[in-house]
Amino acid sequence: MNNDIFKEKLKLAELNKTTFAELVGTSGQAVNNWNTNGREIPYWVESWLNLYIENKKCKKLKQLIKDAGVCN
Template identity: 60%
Template sequence: MEKENFKKLLKKADFNKRTFSEYLGLKYQSVNSWGNNGRNVPYWVESWLNLYIDNKKCKQIKEILKDSGICK
């Protein structure tokens, strides 16, 4: 994954590099180096962030439906 795509997905997930590293229990220095000096963003990060974002959206929809009385 390209560095810019990583930054966009982090923002979409409401993470920055520090909060992302803390959430996953990774060293900030490692996460911060991804995409720099030839260091690639690990292959699993893109799918993880996409699933996190999708899950967040599903939770928001569920809350809206619950609040509206449509879903209990």
């Protein structure tokens, strides 16, 4: 994953680097250092963000269904 894709995924997830760092248990400085001085973005970040985004969509859909009274 390159830095442009990382930024786009963060945007889709509605996260900034600081919040992302808190969620995954690392420092904001560590996240900021990715893609600098030969430090690559860890392999797991893309799949983590994909799952986070998908989960967020599912939660929104679940709330819409609940609000519509479809499952009452």
